[in-house]
Amino acid sequence: MPDDGFIDGINRDFFGGGLSPAFLEGIRQFPTERSDVRALIERMCDFASQAGLRADDLSALQGDVLGTLMARILPGAWQGRVPPITLKGRHEKLDRLLQLNRYLGERTSGRMLDLGCGFPPETTVDTADALPGWTIHGADPSIPTAMVHDPEGSYATFGADGQMIYCQPFAPTVENWNALLADVEATAARFRDIRSRFGGAGPGRHEAPDGSRLFIEPQAAYERDGLTFSIGGIGQVDVTSMDVVRCFNVLYYFDHDFRQRALEWFASILVDGGILIVGGDWAFTTECRYFLYRKEEGMMRPREFTFSLDNVVPFGVVPFFALHPRDRGTTMLARMVRTLRDDEAFLARYYDVADGLRNRYGICPRGEDGYYGTVASDADPGELWGRVRDIADTIGREMGEEAVDVLERSGQRAWINEIGMVSVALDADPA
Numbered sequence: 001m002p003d004d005g006f007i008d009g010i011n012r013d014f015f016g017g018g019l020s021p022a023f024l025e026g027i028r029q030f031p032t033e034r035s036d037v038r039a040l041i042e043r044m045c046d047f048a049s050q051a052g053l054r055a056d057d058l059s060a061l062q063g064d065v066l067g068t069l070m071a072r073i074l075p076g077a078w079q080g081r082v083p084p085i086t087l088k089g090r091h092e093k094l095d096r097l098l099q100l101n102r103y104l105g106e107r108t109s110g111r112m113l114d115l116g117c118g119f120p121p122e123t124t125v126d127t128a129d130a131l132p133g134w135t136i137h138g139a140d141p142s143i144p145t146a147m148v149h150d151p152e153g154s155y156a157t158f159g160a161d162g163q164m165i166y167c168q169p170f171a172p173t174v175e176n177w178n179a180l181l182a183d184v185e186a187t188a189a190r191f192r193d194i195r196s197r198f199g200g201a202g203p204g205r206h207e208a209p210d211g212s213r214l215f216i217e218p219q220a221a222y223e224r225d226g227l228t229f230s231i232g233g234i235g236q237v238d239v240t241s242m243d244v245v246r247c248f249n250v251l252y253y254f255d256h257d258f259r260q261r262a263l264e265w266f267a268s269i270l271v272d273g274g275i276l277i278v279g280g281d282w283a284f285t286t287e288c289r290y291f292l293y294r295k296e297e298g299m300m301r302p303r304e305f306t307f308s309l310d311n312v313v314p315f316g317v318v319p320f321f322a323l324h325p326r327d328r329g330t331t332m333l334a335r336m337v338r339t340l341r342d343d344e345a346f347l348a349r350y351y352d353v354a355d356g357l358r359n360r361y362g363i364c365p366r367g368e369d370g371y372y373g374t375v376a377s378d379a380d381p382g383e384l385w386g387r388v389r390d391i392a393d394t395i396g397r398e399m400g401e402e403a404v405d406v407l408e409r410s411g412q413r414a415w416i417n418e419i420g421m422v423s424v425a426l427d428a429d430p431a
């Protein structure tokens with residue numbers, strides 16, 4: 001279906017028609033026939049404009065990511081399932097938060113549930129490495145019972161019902177993704193065929209002469225003393241007496257009522273005094289925001305909302321990613337960013353710091369046309385987002401105290417938290 005003016009409408013309605021040609025060229029790559037992708041783009045632009053972002057805050061890179069990545073991470077691409085995507089190092093700061101946390105006190109052990117941990121469970125393994133004295137359980141409805149690699153290294157995972165859960169190309173280029181997802185049924189059949197060549201192989205790793213591989217019960221490869229996994233989601237995992245529950249990059253897929261029920265269930269599995277951190281982030285805990293709840297007298301009490309300052313002019317697209325217009329985390333983030341951006345002196349200094357860093361690192365620098373650019377097309381993702389983390393940390397250090405002042409002047413109780421992010425106190429759940 002040709003672009004029927006949808007993107008022009010977005011540009012006009014949310015950004016006064018001022019989006020850059022490079023941003024528009026990137027975003028126009030989205031599959032226009034997918035109504036879920038249209039709705040997501042519209043919702044994200046709405047949240048961005050609620051946060052006060054202007055057309056010249058949006059980079060060519062963001063246009064490209066919106067045009068090419070979003071369609072692949074929506075349940076609509078996966079027969080309604082939330083894809084189990086995760087990234088090594090993603091929650092590195094959250095692991096530090098647990099070591100330093102003001103509500104937990106100094107401790108070298110505890111019990112933690114990483115719910116919706118994704119697969120392969122990279123971030124849960126990171127946490128077990130960072131918190132060696134702790135007992136950690138990762139759970140996810142999409143932990144597979146079988147994982148099949150083709151000879152090139154692309155893989156697919158399957159559930160106990162034999163249905164394909166997820167697949168991923170050996171190299172995550174747009175072409176490779178399109179080749180796998182153009183016909184999901186055909187892709188599932190191809191991997192099922194590879195699997196069938198291993199006959200009734202039992203638990204463990206099996207390799208064929210052509211290089212294709214089969215793992216049965218692949219999560220077992222990640223288990224060790226103090227680290228276990230199980231298949232299950234919110235309300236389904238058989239655990240109790242947790243000191244910490246982390247639920248990251250999960251709830252923005254669900255609506256308000258589901259979230260309320262989830263909170264009740266979290267209360268039932270936490271010890272009194274235990275905490276829930278629930279929110280979202282991108283690589284290396286950039287573009288991060290979360291609510292921290294503490295269980296007190298049997299109830300989940302919201303204690304703080306925390307966000308990293310790179311959200312004020314983000315590099316990526318996670319800050320405003322949400323599947324529901326009332327998404328609590330995204331709404332709260334937009335409100336905080338708006339408060340900061342409405343302060344002209346703060347915003348001017350923020351641009352000064354952030355634009356200087358973008359130029360110095362060569363990451364989406366501001367061009368002569370006044371718009372943010374992109375990155376080298378062959379940039380290594382690990383290195384790229386590692387540098388973005390360094391930029392975000394510098395922005396946090398340079399702008400943190402000023403951000404706290406602005407928020408305090410607006411009536412919030414705010415502070416720099418244990419991991420250098422900005423927290424505001426909550427006495428009740430925000431509407």
Ligand SMILES: C[S@@+](CC[C@H](N)C(=O)[O-])C[C@H]1O[C@@H](n2cnc3c(N)ncnc32)[C@H](O)[C@@H]1O
Binds near residue numbers: 119232
């Ligand atoms: C984007 S991944 C996040 C993975 C990891 N937590 C991270 O932050 O990188 C979202 C995960 O939520 C899981 N999920 C979907 N429905 C769920 C539910 N009802 N309860 C818990 N997790 C769920 C999906 O299977 C998927 O692995």
